[in-house]
Amino acid sequence: xxxxxxxxxxxxxxxxxxxxxxxxLIFMVAVGLNLVFGVLRVLNVAHGSFFAxxxxxxxxxxxxxxxAGLPAWASLLAILLAAVLxxxxxxxxxxxxxxxxxxxxxxxxxxxxxxxxxxxxxxAQKLLWGVQPVSFSGPVSMMGTVDVPFAGDVIPYNTYQxxxxxxxxxxxxxxxxxxxxxxxxxxxxxxxxxxREAATAMGIDAGRIYLLTFAFxxxxxxxxxxxxxxxxxxxxxxxxxxxxLSFAVVATAGLGQIEGAALTALMIGIGRSVxxxxxxxxxxxxxxxIMVTVLLVRPQGLFxxxxxxxx
Amino acid sequence: MTLxxxxxxxALLLAAAIILAALSTxxxxxVLTIALAKGVAVLGILLLLRxxxxxxxxxxxxxxxxxxxxxxxxxVPEASLLLPTAAALAGAVGLLVGLFVSRYREIFFGMLNLxxxxxxxxVLEKLYHITKGTDGIRVPAITVLGQPLEGAAYGWTxxxxxxxxxxxxxxxxxxxxxxxxxxxxxxxxxxxxRLDFMGVSPRHVLLSAYVLxxxxxxxxxxxxxxxxxxxxxxxxxxxxxGELVFIAVLGGAGGVLGPFLGAxxxxxxxxxxxxxxxxxxxxxxxxxxxxxxxxxxxxxWGLVASWLGRRRAA
Numbered sequence: 001x002x003x004x005x006x007x008x009x010x011x012x013x014x015x016x017x018x019x020x021x022x023x024x025l026i027f028m029v030a031v032g033l034n035l036v037f038g039v040l041r042v043l044n045v046a047h048g049s050f051f052a053x054x055x056x057x058x059x060x061x062x063x064x065x066x067x068a069g070l071p072a073w074a075s076l077l078a079i080l081l082a083a084v085l086x087x088x089x090x091x092x093x094x095x096x097x098x099x100x101x102x103x104x105x106x107x108x109x110x111x112x113x114x115x116x117x118x119x120x121x122x123x124a125q126k127l128l129w130g131v132q133p134v135s136f137s138g139p140v141s142m143m144g145t146v147d148v149p150f151a152g153d154v155i156p157y158n159t160y161q162x163x164x165x166x167x168x169x170x171x172x173x174x175x176x177x178x179x180x181x182x183x184x185x186x187x188x189x190x191x192x193x194x195x196r197e198a199a200t201a202m203g204i205d206a207g208r209i210y211l212l213t214f215a216f217x218x219x220x221x222x223x224x225x226x227x228x229x230x231x232x233x234x235x236x237x238x239x240x241x242x243x244x245l246s247f248a249v250v251a252t253a254g255l256g257q258i259e260g261a262a263l264t265a266l267m268i269g270i271g272r273s274v275x276x277x278x279x280x281x282x283x284x285x286x287x288x289x290i291m292v293t294v295l296l297v298r299p300q301g302l303f304x305x306x307x308x309x310x311x
Numbered sequence: 312m313t314l315x316x317x318x319x320x321x322a323l324l325l326a327a328a329i330i331l332a333a334l335s336t337x338x339x340x341x342v343l344t345i346a347l348a349k350g351v352a353v354l355g356i357l358l359l360l361r362x363x364x365x366x367x368x369x370x371x372x373x374x375x376x377x378x379x380x381x382x383x384x385x386x387v388p389e390a391s392l393l394l395p396t397a398a399a400l401a402g403a404v405g406l407l408v409g410l411f412v413s414r415y416r417e418i419f420f421g422m423l424n425l426x427x428x429x430x431x432x433x434v435l436e437k438l439y440h441i442t443k444g445t446d447g448i449r450v451p452a453i454t455v456l457g458q459p460l461e462g463a464a465y466g467w468t469x470x471x472x473x474x475x476x477x478x479x480x481x482x483x484x485x486x487x488x489x490x491x492x493x494x495x496x497x498x499x500x501x502x503x504x505r506l507d508f509m510g511v512s513p514r515h516v517l518l519s520a521y522v523l524x525x526x527x528x529x530x531x532x533x534x535x536x537x538x539x540x541x542x543x544x545x546x547x548x549x550x551x552x553g554e555l556v557f558i559a560v561l562g563g564a565g566g567v568l569g570p571f572l573g574a575x576x577x578x579x580x581x582x583x584x585x586x587x588x589x590x591x592x593x594x595x596x597x598x599x600x601x602x603x604x605x606x607x608x609x610x611x612w613g614l615v616a617s618w619l620g621r622r623r624a625a
Contacts, residue, residue, distance in 0.1 A: 037418075043418040043422070098601075101605065102604075106363060106500070107363075107417045107418065108360070108363055108364070108365045108417065109604055111365055111417070111418060111421055112365065112556065112560060112600065112604055113601065113604055115367070115553065115556070115597075115600070116596075116597040116598070116600035116601045116604070117597065117601070118597070119553065119593040119594065119596055119597030119600070120593070120594050120597035120598060120601075122593050122594075123590065123591050123592070123593040123594035123597075124594060126590055127590060127591065127594075240549055244422070244425060244426055244429055244549075247422045247426070248426065251419065251422070251423075280437075281437045281438065283433075284429070284430065284433035284437070285430050285433065285434070288426045288427070288429075288430050291426065292411070292423075292426075295415075295423075296411070299414060299415070
């Protein structure tokens, strides 16, 4: 072990940092998926598409601002702007005109409707942005690198991924927890999650809460995507892998868990990056391996609470 | 005549139409073989839909059947052995996976199937030295009942096998749905707890349907491998699973003719659409899926059945 560590210590450190950076992004998507499912009781398969569209929108906007001669920090603004624009246009439109029609339907049909939406959005990306890889690395090169001490070594890593992404994810986590527990709107969302009928009977406008939550979830996913844009070149198919990955996080953590989702995202993110570094063939399998193992032992997820079945 | 008896008559008419079409236009024979094979796989999806469950991962079993044929064909080049082997392998894996996924319902059921099929897809893609990755594997020439067949004769044989299997599985699923096991499937959808009260294990009911669906998908995969003579990991990709679900909804889950009506429509439209609007193909599928769900819940079979019902009433 000692000898192995001597040889591969720096590699392991690099894998851990990669893992933290990707966990931050997965968390942004998974937490929105979780929140939307909790309130609307619809698993939105198209949630991964918000991530992909957010990423493409950020890249386009960022490249546009750069070519207009704006300073480098403007690209960070582009990321934020792209996420908010994507989330706030797609989210409310989809909730109002599509999901609203199917809340009373059986869950298979709801799943199929969001799946259909996913197929539509997937091709919409190809039509809008083409199938060639899009690259937008301005923010990463702008922020430079930082030396991370690890086990006696020093690993230079780019600041964007190792400081900014985790910081934003952490901010989201804390902000969301405070919002849901301390503010009136947040508590209303929790109330609707726990018992829709009782909440409606108390005079809560469930429709408004649905719209709000869905739009909010869409913005979070788009933000995750927008933040991911500078870290890798964008290719079609990001949406599919993102939704499967974030579903793995939500299922492993347990539905309705926010802090749990953060921990699980970290687990899956690091698991995946360690696999990429040491056993690249296993990369894609690791998240599902973690999910299946956890679900075999705890069907309700790591942090989930067992719900009594209703007759 | 009752609708159930009319169904058989319609099936015979449809089969005759398919054979005529294949005879008149040679390239249609291949398209229709694939459509019949997919129809067989969709019959399995229909069983699961009866239980209110939707699997976004059944391409796993299609690919399993297809790769079984591709791997075994060099050593056992005989269709009458390859087909049952592929089906048995898909059934065995279906049992193993089913033991796990039959504990879950709805989204978990759908997404776990999706996850597993994507794992299989990446295994096929990544283990290049075994599976040749995205290049896929060519299926060598195989004999049928000891007869080495070439060109059109081979094509007709695979077509005939697909048609025969479609009839066989269609009749079987019809009988299964009418049996207590099939009736219990519908009960999983409406009130699962009541099955428990009656002393029936919902898990076993779902598991049997799941294994059957895997066997049918495996058969479909074997047929596709024999018809196309080339298998690639794309057979296991999520879009392929989505296609199966799409065909099930398009054709209608109300009767066993639905999957075949859906599959034939789907493949014929694709022949034309793929050439003209390749980039927007998923988008068209998604839009049609939305329209069917929102406005024509019963699919094509639903439209046919209600038309027949009106005629009888008139």
